[in-house]
Amino acid sequence: MGQPTSPGSPYVLVADDDALTLRSVSIILRSAGLRVVAVKDGAAALTQLRREKPRVAVFDVMMGSMSGLDLCRLIKSDDELRDVHVILLTARAMQRERTEGLAAGADDYISKPFSNRELLSRVQSALPAAPPVPP
Amino acid sequence: MQPLDSLRRFRSLGLQGRFMLYFGIIVISLMTSVIYVVGTRHSADMLELTQMRGVAIANSIAAGVRNSLLSYDYVSLQQAAETSVQDSGVLYVVILDKEGRVAAHSEQPDRQGQRADDANSRRILAVNEVVIQRLGVQPGNGPRSPVLDIAVPVHVEGTPVRWGTVRLGLSLQPLMASVAQTRLVLSLLGASAVVVVLLSARFFSLKVTLPLQQLARATAAVSKSDLDHVVQEDLVGELGELARSFNQMTNDLKQSQDAIRYHNAHLEQIVQQRTAALHQKAQELEKANKELKEIDRLKSDFLSNVSHELRTPLTSIRSFTEIMLDDPEALTEDERVEFLGIIAHQTERLTRLISDLLDLSRIEAGEMRCRLLPVELSRIIDPCLETLRTLAAEREIRVRTEIDPNLPAVLADSDRISQVVTNLVDNAIKFTPPRGVITVVARPCPHREPEELGPQRGGPAGMTSISPESDAYVLVEVRDTGVGIPKEHHQRIFDKFGQVGNVLTEKPQGTGLGLAISGNIVVQHGGAIWVESAPGEGSIFRFTLPVAATPAARPAPRRSDRPAPERATVAETHLVQALQRTGPGKQVLIVDDEPSIVTALSELLAPLGYTTVGCQSGSQAVAKARQLEPDVIILDIMMPEIDGYDVLRLLKSDPATAAIPVIVLSVLEDRDKAMALGASEYIRKPFEKAKLIENVRALV
Numbered sequence: 001m002g003q004p005t006s007p008g009s010p011y012v013l014v015a016d017d018d019a020l021t022l023r024s025v026s027i028i029l030r031s032a033g034l035r036v037v038a039v040k041d042g043a044a045a046l047t048q049l050r051r052e053k054p055r056v057a058v059f060d061v062m063m064g065s066m067s068g069l070d071l072c073r074l075i076k077s078d079d080e081l082r083d084v085h086v087i088l089l090t091a092r093a094m095q096r097e098r099t100e101g102l103a104a105g106a107d108d109y110i111s112k113p114f115s116n117r118e119l120l121s122r123v124q125s126a127l128p129a130a131p132p133v134p135p
Numbered sequence: 136m137q138p139l140d141s142l143r144r145f146r147s148l149g150l151q152g153r154f155m156l157y158f159g160i161i162v163i164s165l166m167t168s169v170i171y172v173v174g175t176r177h178s179a180d181m182l183e184l185t186q187m188r189g190v191a192i193a194n195s196i197a198a199g200v201r202n203s204l205l206s207y208d209y210v211s212l213q214q215a216a217e218t219s220v221q222d223s224g225v226l227y228v229v230i231l232d233k234e235g236r237v238a239a240h241s242e243q244p245d246r247q248g249q250r251a252d253d254a255n256s257r258r259i260l261a262v263n264e265v266v267i268q269r270l271g272v273q274p275g276n277g278p279r280s281p282v283l284d285i286a287v288p289v290h291v292e293g294t295p296v297r298w299g300t301v302r303l304g305l306s307l308q309p310l311m312a313s314v315a316q317t318r319l320v321l322s323l324l325g326a327s328a329v330v331v332v333l334l335s336a337r338f339f340s341l342k343v344t345l346p347l348q349q350l351a352r353a354t355a356a357v358s359k360s361d362l363d364h365v366v367q368e369d370l371v372g373e374l375g376e377l378a379r380s381f382n383q384m385t386n387d388l389k390q391s392q393d394a395i396r397y398h399n400a401h402l403e404q405i406v407q408q409r410t411a412a413l414h415q416k417a418q419e420l421e422k423a424n425k426e427l428k429e430i431d432r433l434k435s436d437f438l439s440n441v442s443h444e445l446r447t448p449l450t451s452i453r454s455f456t457e458i459m460l461d462d463p464e465a466l467t468e469d470e471r472v473e474f475l476g477i478i479a480h481q482t483e484r485l486t487r488l489i490s491d492l493l494d495l496s497r498i499e500a501g502e503m504r505c506r507l508l509p510v511e512l513s514r515i516i517d518p519c520l521e522t523l524r525t526l527a528a529e530r531e532i533r534v535r536t537e538i539d540p541n542l543p544a545v546l547a548d549s550d551r552i553s554q555v556v557t558n559l560v561d562n563a564i565k566f567t568p569p570r571g572v573i574t575v576v577a578r579p580c581p582h583r584e585p586e587e588l589g590p591q592r593g594g595p596a597g598m599t600s601i602s603p604e605s606d607a608y609v610l611v612e613v614r615d616t617g618v619g620i621p622k623e624h625h626q627r628i629f630d631k632f633g634q635v636g637n638v639l640t641e642k643p644q645g646t647g648l649g650l651a652i653s654g655n656i657v658v659q660h661g662g663a664i665w666v667e668s669a670p671g672e673g674s675i676f677r678f679t680l681p682v683a684a685t686p687a688a689r690p691a692p693r694r695s696d697r698p699a700p701e702r703a704t705v706a707e708t709h710l711v712q713a714l715q716r717t718g719p720g721k722q723v724l725i726v727d728d729e730p731s732i733v734t735a736l737s738e739l740l741a742p743l744g745y746t747t748v749g750c751q752s753g754s755q756a757v758a759k760a761r762q763l764e765p766d767v768i769i770l771d772i773m774m775p776e777i778d779g780y781d782v783l784r785l786l787k788s789d790p791a792t793a794a795i796p797v798i799v800l801s802v803l804e805d806r807d808k809a810m811a812l813g814a815s816e817y818i819r820k821p822f823e824k825a826k827l828i829e830n831v832r833a834l835v
Contacts, residue, residue: 018447020477024454031458031465062443091446097439112450116457 011035011052012123015045015068016060016089021112025058025089028116029123042066049075054084056126058119061090061101069104076105085126089114150347151340158336159329166325173321178314182307185224185283186267189305192222193265193287197301200230201289204238204299209247212239219303226282226304233298235260256302259286263297269307281307346374350381362389444488448481486821491648493804493819494554498655502807505548505659509683512577512609513538515549519556520575523564531569534560539578545609545680551656552680555664556611558649559676563615566674571616580610583679584663608662608679615675620668628666629654653678721835722763725749726756726782727771727800736769739824740831753777757785760792766835769827772801772809780812787813796834800827 012034016022019040026038037054039045041064045057049071057075059068068088075081087108088101101109108122148156196219203211216228216239230239235256237246251260259266268284286302349366356364362385366378455474459466466474497503520534527534545552556575563573620628629650657664657678668674723745725736733749740747748763750756753774760768768786772779779799786792796815806817816830 018450020451020481021447021454024451024458027458028454031462091443091450112446113453114450116454116461 009035010055010127011037012127013045013048013054013057014038015040015042015058015063015071017041017063018060021060021089024116025119028120032120032124034123034127042068042071045071046074049081049084053081056085056087056123058087058089058123061088061097069101072101072104072106087122087126089119149344151337151344154340154344155333155336159333162329162332163325166328170318170321170325174314174318177317178310181310181313182283185305185307185310186285188224189267189283189285189303190265190287192219192225192305193285193301193303196228196230196303197287197289200239200301201292201298204230204232204289205291207232207238209238213244213247215239216241217244224306224309226306229302231256231260231300231302235300238299255284259300259302263288263295270304281311283307342371343374346370346378350377353381353385357385357388360392362392441488441492445485448485448488451481452478452485482821490819491652494652495648497804498652503655503659504807505551505656507546507548507660509544510547510549510552511544512542512547512552512611512680515547515553516556516575516577516611519553519560523557523560526561527564527573530564530567532564532567533570533572535572535574537574537576537578541579542577542609543579543607544683546683547660547680548656552660555653555656555678556613558653559613559678562649563613563617563674563676566617567615568617573616574612574614576610576612576614578610578612579682580608580679583608583661583681585665585667585677607682609682610677610679613676614673616673619670619672620666620674621670622668625666625668629664721767722746722748722765723831723835724756724759724763724765724768726751726753726768726774726779728752728774729771732771732800736827739828743828745831753779753782756782757789757792760786760795761789764791765795767831768795768797769831770797770799770814772799772803772805780808783809783812783814798827798830798834 012029014022014025014029014036015038016025017040022038022040026036029036037048037052039048043064043066045059046066048054049057057071059071061068068090072086072088075084075086085107086105087110088104088106089110089112090097090101091112098109107126110119110122145153145156196215200212200215202208203215212230216230219225219228220241226242228239228241229237229251231251232238235251237249237251240246255268255270258268265288266286268286270282270284271279283305284302285305286300288297289299289301290296291298346367353364353366364385366381368375368378368382370378455478459471459474463471494503516536516538520536524534560573560575567573654664657680661681662679664676664678666674666676721744723736723740725733725747727733727736727749728751730749730751733751737747737749748759748765750759751774754777756768756770757777759765770779770782774782777785779801783797783799786795786797793813797813798816798818799809799814800818800820800822801809802820804819809817815834818827818830
């Protein structure tokens with residue numbers, strides 16, 4: 001499953017402390033030919049952000065010590081990283097929480113449980129310059 | 136300016152001053168008029184007396200000198216004149232002849248023969264009668280003095296023929312003196328009368344004005360709120376009355392003022408009390424508001440947690456289902472099996488959560504009921520541990536048991552206690568790091584609660600409705616080598632919303648419902664639950680259950696010697712047990728309007744040696760039951776036309792079918808109603824196969 005991807009090409013950073021979600025999101029995105037780096041917490045996400053700037057970041061909101069909201073704020077206040085398209089993926093689906101997420105500067109907000117196609121299309125729409133997926 | 140000043144001075148006079156002024160004026164004018172009238176009268180009387188005396192003297196002289204006049208005897212006349220002057224008060228005597236010449240003159244004899252030619256004399260001589268004149272005469276060089284001049288004509292005897300005139304002057308000095316004296320006396324009397332009157336006026340005015348002044352002072356004092364001022368009451372007449380009514384008035388005023396003061400104080404007190412009460416109410420309200428807000432916050436957090444907990448397994452289920460549906464060919468066989476396993480596991484997690492939530496809502500509504508039967512604890516603990524060993528093994532955690540072989544049976548609802556044990560062990564696994572050890576201990580215990588600690592957990596009084604049948608208990612202990620719990624959280628973790636930790640940053644380990652539900656279940660059993668723990672030292676959860684008076688109805692075979700399957704699930708474990716014990720050939724009637732359920736149940740039960748008959752409507756079910764008299768009926772509730780409750784009623788009212796045990800299998804949450812109608816067991820959909828099989832087996 002998934003297409004081979006080369007390092008250096010535009011990639012999607014996924015962070016979620018729920019191993020199953022991390023796994024399914026990775027499978028979904030990779031199956032569409034995207035390069036995915038999956039990490040299991042905020043600290044690891046931060047390290048990866050510093051190492052290589054992603055096109056799109058899909059963050060869970062509740063993750064141990066550093067939440068997706070924190071990561072989002074950090075990205076949006078950093079001149080280097082500002083244009084990373086941040087999608088918050090969360091089980092916290094109340095209106096108040098959505099507002100909180102958008103206030104933190106998130107570009108998109110997807111509630112769990114999500115439709116795989118929807119997730120994929122939202123990620124892809126944030127990648128206009130992404131190379132077409134070879135059949 | 137002067138009269139104005141006087142007026143002003145008069146106006147400024149007090150009552151007493153005016154009183155005296157008026158009296159003075161009245162008395163003085165009265166006395167003056169008396170003096171005037173009396174003086175005048177006196178002076179007139181005196182004058183008249185003097186005149187009468189003068190006329191008498193003149194007449195006597197005239198009588199004496201008539202002959203001498205007739206005879207012109209001047210010497211005798213002169214002599215008579217001079218003699219007459221010697222009478223007291225007579226200043227002079229002049230005798231005139233019939234021609235008006237001076238015949239004799241007591242004072243100026245040399246004027247004899249001279250004609251009396253002055254105005255006075257002419258007036259006298261003009262009339263032939265007595266003439267009386269008042270003259271001012273200056274005899275010699277002495278001071279002029281008033282003189283009464285009397286002239287009497289001398290007539291010839293028996294005829295009115297005038298033969299001469301006697302004229303004499305009487306001094307009015309004595310008269311004047313007398314009148315003056317009288318006036319003086321009168322004036323003195325008047326003056327003294329004035330003084331006396333003024334004095335008495337003053338006295339009487341004082342009699343009036345002093346009390347008036349006193350009253351005025353009292354009034355002034357009263358007006359300045361000094362009500363203790365009392366005026367003398369021993370005053371005369373109206374003043375006394377006035378003083379008495381004044382005192383009465385001040386007294387009344389004082390009383391009403393006291394009353395007002397009392398009412399004021401009372402009012403003030405009431406106001407203070409009300410204010411205090413209001414203040415307290417406000418504080419209570421504020422507190423209540425705070426509590427409500429806290430509850431609201433907890434509920435909101437709770438809801439947030441529940442939402443999260445529901446969505447997480449759903450996410451995996453949906454995601455992996457879609458992955459498998461999208462492109463099944465792209466997946467390897469291993470991946471397919473693994474993904475299906477994930478889906479099954481997450482479904483189970485979701486089911487557990489929903490059942491926890493429903494348990495909680497039952498507890499909230501006070502509808503949690505336990506069916507207590509004598510049961511051996513090992514029969515509860517062992518299956519629970521079998522189920523959890525897989526999870527423990529994944530985390531490299533060893534689970535040990537120390538169950539007293541002589542443990543008495545307890546009075547318990549096996550399902551509920553199984554729930555408690557599973558929850559406690561599950562928690563222990565979650566919070567214990569790899570290579571830890573979890574020990575489950577069960578031993579007899581004389582007390583319900585730890586004596587040295589006091590009750591750690593006591594449900595609301597209404598919930599401990601079941602009184603223990605004996606005072607001996609069984610203590611169950613779940614010990615772990617995990618992270619431990621700070622003391623301040625020991626109480627809170629048993630609370631419904633008592634999830635420890637910040638919702639935003641920490642993933643909740645479950646919804647925090649497990650311990651609340653467990654605590655409630657234990658309390659309902661008449662036991663107690665508590666925790667002993669410190670951070671870094673692991674935790675010991677303990678609970679007690681009352682010992683049953685009678686031994687367990689069906690002693691369970693000891694299975695501890697049987698090796699546990701490596702990756703046994705609940706269903707598998709129970710299936711094995713069920714297979715071991717089921718007698719073949721028993722008939723099961725399955726009633727459900729959903730064909731797939733009937734099929735699934737048949738496929739589940741048939742391999743175990745049961746004969747199954749399915750039907751898809753209530754009426755059909757009742758007919759089949761009468762016809763077949765099955766060993767057990769599995770009944771759905773929500774069916775068109777005749778629903779499960781009606782079927783149950785019909786079955787239980789017919790002697791032919793009343794004895795057939797009925798297992799209700801429904802998505803509804805209404806165990807009590809079904810049990811009340813005579814159901815033997817109630818299982819919720821989605822159901823655990825093992826549980827269903829267990830129940831079928833137990834009932835046939």
